[in-house]
Structures are given as structure tokens and as C-alpha cells.
Amino acid sequence: xxxxxxxxxxxxxxxxxxxxxxxxxxxxxxxxxxxxxxxxxxxxxxxxxxxxxxxxxxxxxxxxxxxxxxxxxxxxxxxxxxxxxxxxxxxxxxxxxxxxxxxxxxxxxxxxxxxxxxxxxxxxxxxxxxxxxxxxxxxxxxxxxxxxxxxxxxxxxxxxxxxxxxxxxxxxxxxxxxxxxxxxxxxxxxxxxxxxxxxxxxxxxxxxxxxxxxxxxxxxxxxxxxxxxxxxxxxxxxxxxxxxxxxxxxxxxxxxxxxxxxxxxxxxxxxxxxxxxxxxxxxxxxxxxxxxxxxxxxxxxxxxxxxxxxxxxxxxxxxxxxxxxxxxxxxxxxxxxxxxxxxxxxxxxxxxxxxxxxxxxxxxxxxxxxxxxxxxxxxxxxxxxxxxxxxxxxxxxxxxxxxxxxxxxxxxxxxxxxxxxxxxxxxxxxxxxxxxxxxxxxxxxxxxxxxxxxxxxxxxxxxxxxxxxxxxxxxxxxxxxxxxxxxxxxxxxxxxxxxxxxxxxxxxxxxxxxxxxxxxxxxxxxxxxxxxxxxxxxxxxxxxxxxxxxxxxxxxxxxxxxxxxxxxxxxxxxxxxxxxxxxxxxxxxxxxxxxxxxxxxxxxxxxxxxxxxxxxxxx
Numbered sequence: 296x297x298x299x300x301x302x303x304x305x306x307x308x309x310x311x312x313x314x315x316x317x318x319x320x321x322x323x324x325x326x327x328x329x330x331x332x333x334x335x336x337x338x339x340x341x342x343x344x345x346x347x348x349x350x351x352x353x354x355x356x357x358x359x360x361x362x363x364x365x366x367x368x369x370x371x372x373x374x375x376x377x378x379x380x381x382x383x384x385x386x387x388x389x390x391x392x393x394x395x396x397x398x399x400x401x402x403x404x405x406x407x408x409x410x411x412x413x414x415x416x417x418x419x420x421x422x423x424x425x426x427x428x429x430x431x432x433x434x435x436x437x438x439x440x441x442x443x444x445x446x447x448x449x450x451x452x453x454x455x456x457x458x459x460x461x462x463x464x465x466x467x468x469x470x471x472x473x474x475x476x477x478x479x480x481x482x483x484x485x486x487x488x489x490x491x492x493x494x495x496x497x498x499x500x501x502x503x504x505x506x507x508x509x510x511x512x513x514x515x516x517x518x519x520x521x522x523x524x525x526x527x528x529x530x531x532x533x534x535x536x537x538x539x540x541x542x543x544x545x546x547x548x549x550x551x552x553x554x555x556x557x558x559x560x561x562x563x564x565x566x567x568x569x570x571x572x573x574x575x576x577x578x579x580x581x582x583x584x585x586x587x588x589x590x591x592x593x594x595x596x597x598x599x600x601x602x603x604x605x606x607x608x609x610x611x612x613x614x615x616x617x618x619x620x621x622x623x624x625x626x627x628x629x630x631x632x633x634x635x636x637x638x639x640x641x642x643x644x645x646x647x648x649x650x651x652x653x654x655x656x657x658x659x660x661x662x663x664x665x666x667x668x669x670x671x672x673x674x675x676x677x678x679x680x681x682x683x684x685x686x687x688x689x690x691x692x693x694x695x696x697x698x699x700x701x702x703x704x705x706x707x708x709x710x711x712x713x714x715x716x717x718x719x720x721x722x723x724x725x726x727x728x729x730x731x732x733x734x735x736x737x738x739x740x741x742x743x744x745x746x747x748x749x750x751x752x753x754x755x756x757x758x759x760x761x762x763x764x765x766x767x768x769x770x771x772x773x774x775x776x777x778x779x780x781x782x783x784x785x786x787x788x789x790x791x792x793x794x795x796x797x798x799x800x801x802x803x804x805x806x807x808x809x810x811x812x813x814x815x816x817x818x819x820x821x822x823x824x825x826x827x828x829x830x831x832x833x834x835x836x837x838x839x840x841x842x843x844x845x846x847x848x849x850x851x852x853x854x855x856x857x858x859x860x861x862x863x864x865x866x867x868x869x870x871x872x873x874x875x876x877x878x879x880x881x882x883x884x885x886x887x888x889x890x891x892x893x894x895x896x897x898x899x900x901x902x903x904x905x906x907x908x909x910x911x912x913x914x
Contacts (some may be wrong), residue, residue, distance in 0.1 A: 529561025
């Protein structure tokens with residue numbers, strides 16, 4: 296029976312697609328008769344079936360050789376577009392993570408969006424996300440992975456703009472879509488340029504080709520840089536990181552999915568392309584540089600945010616930057632482990648903070664405080680999420696960061712220092728948010744803030760239990776790094792960086808000083824709070840240049856192109872009017888006019904000959 300589920304694992308994306316179709320049947324004309332809830336229940340059932348199918352198939356394929364299935368899609372001349380599918384424990388494990396987090400997010404949404412009537416549209420979009428990510432996990436082709444990423448970009452745009460009657464929501468959805476378009480366009484160039492070189496788009500065959508590829512270094516660098524541009528946009532890496540911050544205008548249940556697994560889709564493709572990227576050391580160095588800038592910058596910006604959702608969004612960018620560092624250092628196993636531990640931990644942080652926002656009716660940290668006695672379940676869940684995200688033993692974040700740090704400790708000391716700094720800053724940032732929400736005295740917005748109902752609280756506590764037990768699960772599957780071969784000094788330094796960040800945040804924010812604590816230098820405070828003024832730099836550079844060029848083109852179109860056309864039209868109009876008044880109706884007048892015209896044309900045509908003749912006679 297298990298083998299049957301493994302052989303049909305390629306059908307898993309069809310479950311959420313069926314849920315999406317069923318949700319779309321709940322049109323506005325039907326919703327008043329039945330209410331919006333059936334649309335959500337259908338999706339919950341389909342997601343549960345997808346998760347169950349993935350779990351059984353995962354058990355059947357564990358420690359087994361991957362199975363490859365090919366579906367012929369299009370054959371034209373020498374171009375053979377066949378859809379290759381990889382069914383393995385890695386791909387099914389990714390599907391299991393996606394479907395389980397989405398299932399909990401959908402249950403959470405039932406309570407969170409209880410009073411919203413847009414269930415059909417919301418759950419249909421969640422199902423589209425789930426189907427796309429499951430298909431991406433199974434797909435073994437770069438070309439079709441690109442197509443799936445485009446579908447996910449559309450889903451991101453629609454989910455961010457879910458509450459489309461709000462101006463900030465519309466702006467955020469638009470900016471997210473356009474920002475991703477930049478990376479996707481460059482990625483498409485890389486995808487198309489890679490095929491003539493390798494003769495294939497299959498990840499498995501690309502890895503084999505890269506082992507013996509003899510390619511010009513400049514070409515390898517240009518293609519590699521194009522290939523990392525797409526994941527930069529998907530993973531919200533500098534300078535394409537602003538969209539994730541603006542995406543926080545969407546509903547919290549969609550943020551759970553987006554900040555945990557949707558942003559990791561770009562990292563998934565990046566890891567699979569690592570053999571191709573390794574053809575150019577320059578590309579690997581660029582990936583490390585981008586990841587380092589984003590990781591350090593993201594944690595610093597998170598420390599200065601007063602919006603709890605935005606504080607967590609910048610941490611998501613920072614941890615995806617750590618994945619970029621792992622890929623650049625060619626530590627793919629550490630990158631996979633980082634994606635997993637980050638996904639479950641950040642999901643829990645978003646759930647617990649969203650639970651606070653729901654009942655406090657604010658997401659401004661300056662208006663929160665004193666919630667520990669009123670919201671103990673949410674507080675404990677947030678603490679578990681913090682422990683699972685940062686390098687705090689024995690939870691998952693510690694093992695993923697330790698595996699990466701141990702791999703670069705001796706050969707790349709600069710990267711090791713960056714990772715320790717990022718870990719300390721991240722620990723400071725998440726502890727700061729905890730103290731501002733749960734510590735101190737109650738504020739007017741938190742005086743009456745009880746725990747939410749079980750539909751919001753239950754998924755949060757289940758996920759907290761999974762974060763706590765994740766190391767045991769990984770140990771059972773033999774996926775944890777071997778403690779016997781790890782550098783114990785590295786582990787000790789990593790733990791000290793975590794404790795330093797947490798202790799400093801608790802000391803600064805839990806003291807008698809009024810909240811929020813501002814940096815001594817106002818310029819530095821503003822620099823971090825406003826994201827290093829990246830949006831303003833975009834405004835007067837890229838956006839400003841496009842605006843000025845557009846205005847210049849518009850002026851040329853109005854006054855040069857349209858002006859010439861209008862001039863010809865007016866000349867024809869006035870000429871026709873003038874000729875109209877010159878018509879007398881007498882034949883002899885027309886004949887005389889024609890004769891005079893012929894004489895004039897003849898004189899003009901023979902003028903040069905007459906001039907030469909007069910010169911000859913005069914000479």
C-alpha cells in the first residue's frame with residue numbers, strides 16, 4: 296500500500312487544486328445563502344489529504360533511491376520539453392512541511408478571519424500557493440520550476456492585495472509584484488542562456504554536466520549571476536528585499552505561509568543550481584556577499600522596527616541571507632537544514648504575534664506591554680519560536696547554525712564572524728519584541744486582551760510542540776549533524792553569541808527606561824528604522840530616472856510625433872479649404888490653371904539647361 300502512495304506522489308499537487316476549484320464555486324451569489332465557511336472546510340479537507348498522502352509516501356521512500364518520472368509535454372524540432380518529476384525523501388519531506396504548515400495556517404485562518412466574507416478567494420489563493428510549492432518540490436526541471444515560480448508570484452500579488460479596498464494594501468501588492476519581476480526577468484535570461492551550454496534543464500543532468508563542463512569563465516559568471524537574480528527576489532535579498540516588508544499588509548494567516556515556506560522557494564531552486572553556480576567562484580562570492588549584506592542589514596533593521604509584523608519580516612530576509620551564505624560556501628545540507636528550522640520557527644512566531652495583534656487591535660510595539668499574565672499561551676509559544684529560531688540548544692536553530700558555522704570556521708573566518716554577529720543581532724531582535732509585548736506594565740491597548748479561541752490557539756500550540764520535538768525527529772531520521780565530529784569550541788562560541796544578544800535586549804528593554812529605547816544618535820536610529828533609506832534611494836534613482844525618461848518620451852510623442860502629424864493634417868485642411876473657394880465651375884478657368892501649372896513645371900525642370908545655355912552664349 297505504501298508503494299502505491301509513493302508511485303502516485305506526483306498527484307499530491309492535485310489535492311489543493313481540487314480544493315481551490317471547490318472554493319471558487321462559492322460565488323458571492325451563493326455565499327449569502329450558506330455563509331463563507333464551506334469554502335474553507337473544503338480546502339482544509341484537501342490539504343489534510345495531501346499531508347496524509349505525503350506522509351505515507353515519505354515513509355515508503357525513506358533511505359530509498361529517488362524515483363524519476365517523465366511526462367512529455369511539447370516536442371518541436373530539437374526542443375523536447377518533458378516534465379521530469381523526482382520522488383524522493385527530500386522532495387516528499389519538503390511537501391510534508393508545506394502541507395502541514397498550510398493545514399495549521401488554514402485552521403488558524405478559520406478563527407482569525409471569522410468575520411471576513413472573502414473566504415472563498417482567500418482559501419483558493421492559499422490552495423494555489425500549496426499546489427505551486429508542492430509542484431516545485433517535485434519538479435526536476437529549471438524551466439518548469441521557473442514557470443511555477445511565476446504562478447507563485449501571481450499568488451503573492453493576489454494574497455497581499457486581499458483587502459483590496461485599502462490603499463496601502465494595493466500599493467504593497469503592486470510593489471511586491473514589480474520587485475519580483477526584476478529578478479524574474481534576469482532569471483529568465485539565465486534559464487534561456489543555460490540551455491545551449493548544457494543541452495538540458497533537468498537539475499539532475501545539470502549537476503552531471505557541471506562536473507565536466509568546459510565553459511568560458513566570463514560566460515559561467517554571467518549565467519550564474521543571472522540564475523541567482525531570481526532567488527534574490529523570491530527570498531527578499533538586498534536590494535530586492537523591500538517587497539516582503541510591504542507584504543505585511545496582507546492577512547496574518549497568509550503571512551504564516553509566505554514568511555516560512557514561500558520565501559524559501561527561491562532558496563530551493565538556488566540549492567538545486569549549486570553545481571552550476573560552482574562553475575564560477577565569482578558567483579559563489581557574490582552569493583555570499585548578498586547573503587551577508589542582507590543578513591546583517593535585516594537584523595539591524597528589525598531591531599529598530601516598532602511594527603511587530605515588519606520586525607519579523609526583516610528577520611525572514613536575514614535568515615534567507617544565511618541560506619545564500621550556505622549555498623555560496625557549498626554547504627547544501629546546512630542550507631536545507633536552515634530552511635527547515637527557520638520555516639517552523641518563524642511560522643510559530645508569526646502565529647503567536649498575530650494572536651496578540653488580533654485581540655489587542657494594534658501591531659505597534661510602543662502600544663503593547665504587560666501581556667504575560669493575560670496571554671501566557673501566546674507568550675510561551677512565542678518563546679518556543681524564539682528558541683527554535685536562534686542558536687539556542689538543543690532546538691533546531693542551534694543545529695542548523697552550528698552545521699553552517701562549523702563548515703566555514705577554519706577556511707572562512709570572516710564568514711564565521713558574520714554568522715556569529717547575525718545570530719547575536721537576531722537574538723537581540725526577537726528578545727526585544729518579546730519584552731515590548733509581554734514585559735512591563737499593561738498599556739491602554741493591552742488592558743483587555745484575553746487569549747483567543749481554540750481555532751487560533753490550537754494550531755499555535757501544536758506548532759510549538761513540533762518546534763520542541765524537531766531535534767528528536769531529525770535525530771530519528773539521522774539528519775542532525777554528528778556531535779562527535781563537530782568543533783566543540785565553535786558550539787560554545789555560538790551559544791555565547793546567543794546568550795549575549797538575549798541578555799543585552801532584556802537588560803536594555805526590561806529596565807526602568809521608557810519604551811521604546813532609542814539609539815543615542817538620532818541619525819543612526821532613523822537610518823535603521825527607515826531601512827537604510829532604501830525606498831528613498833529607489834525613489835530618486837531608479838523610479839526617478841524612469842519617471843524623467845517617461846516624461847521626456849511623452850513630451851516627444853506629444854510635440855514632435857503628434858505635432859508633425861497634426862501639422863500635416865492642418866495643412867491638408869487649410870489647403871482643401873483654400874481650393875474650395877477657388878473653384879468657379881468654369882471649364883476654361885480650369886484649363887487655364889492646368890496650362891499655367893504645366894508651363895511653370897516645365898520652366899522649373901528646364902531651368903538648369905537654360906542657365907547652362909546662357910553661360911555658353913555669354914562665353
